[in-house]
Amino acid sequence: MTIKAQLFITCLGENFFSPMLKDMVCVLERLGVQCEFPEGQTCCGQPFFNSGFQAQAVAPAKQWLKVFGKTNGYIVAPSGSCVDFVRHHYTELFPAGTREHTVVQETAARTYEFSDFLVNVLKVTDVGARFPHTVTYHASCHALRGLGLREESKTLLRAVKELELIPLNEEETCCGFGGVFSVVYPEVSQVMMENKIKNIIASGAEYVVAGDPGCLMNIAGGLHKHKSAVQAKHLISILAAQ
Numbered sequence: 689m690t691i692k693a694q695l696f697i698t699c700l701g702e703n704f705f706s707p708m709l710k711d712m713v714c715v716l717e718r719l720g721v722q723c724e725f726p727e728g729q730t731c732c733g734q735p736f737f738n739s740g741f742q743a744q745a746v747a748p749a750k751q752w753l754k755v756f757g758k759t760n761g762y763i764v765a766p767s768g769s770c771v772d773f774v775r776h777h778y779t780e781l782f783p784a785g786t787r788e789h790t791v792v793q794e795t796a797a798r799t800y801e802f803s804d805f806l807v808n809v810l811k812v813t814d815v816g817a818r819f820p821h822t823v824t825y826h827a828s829c830h831a832l833r834g835l836g837l838r839e840e841s842k843t844l845l846r847a848v849k850e851l852e853l854i855p856l857n858e859e860e861t862c863c864g865f866g867g868v869f870s871v872v873y874p875e876v877s878q879v880m881m882e883n884k885i886k887n888i889i890a891s892g893a894e895y896v897v898a899g900d901p902g903c904l905m906n907i908a909g910g911l912h913k914h915k916s917a918v919q920a921k922h923l924i925s926i927l928a929a930q
Contacts, residue, residue, distance in 0.1 A: 753782075753791050757794070802923070823854065823896070865903055904920045
């Protein structure tokens with residue numbers, strides 16, 4: 689039986705991480721998954737919602753449901769943040785009694801963050817990757833706290849040939865991005881980011897890996913500011929390496 693994955697590429701993925709999206713297709717197809725790209729997908733509405741503009745989040749959320757609600761198979765995204773929003777907050781936008789509520793429940797139930805899909809749906813931990821470097825891992829907040837994904841990414845990394853996974857001090861501490869949080873509270877965000885960068889550099893790893901584009905943008909910016917040679921990479925791009 690062919691497994692289908694509808695690619696939910698997310699805003700940050702589309703605009704800043706297009707090579708990673710190609711890697712996502714590469715890894716999924718390597719595992720025998722048939723990838724499909726539903727046209728017409730836009731922002732899921734999370735930035736509006738998190739900024740306190742819940743009413744304005746309804747229109748993009750309706751468009752997202754219009755596109756993905758009529759698809760078949762799993763919906764897979766390279767971002768725990770976006771998946772957490774669809775799974776746990778769409779029911780706030782479309783509560784019981786609204787026309788969209790049933791579609792929300794059905795669609796959210798088949799929407800997965802990438803590592804979750806590989807480990808817990810496909811039951812795969814070794815994707816055949818090879819990456820001969822030292823790597824440390826940052827746990828993105830929404831994947832960790834919103835989706836409960838604590839070990840999935842690290843399990844996948846440990847199976848990569850010739851990769852040495854180095855523990856990161858305060859691995860589960862926020863990097864300070866938090867979407868609009870970094871804009872509304874820049875001073876607090878800056879301190880959190882600086883602490884994260886300090887721990888990453890102290891790990892001695894060549895690469896820091898995360899599963900959320902927002903965290904990667906923030907961390908990469910911090911590393912650049914410190915003129916560090918450490919590179920920030922998405923988990924998917926590590927898994928695509930051979």
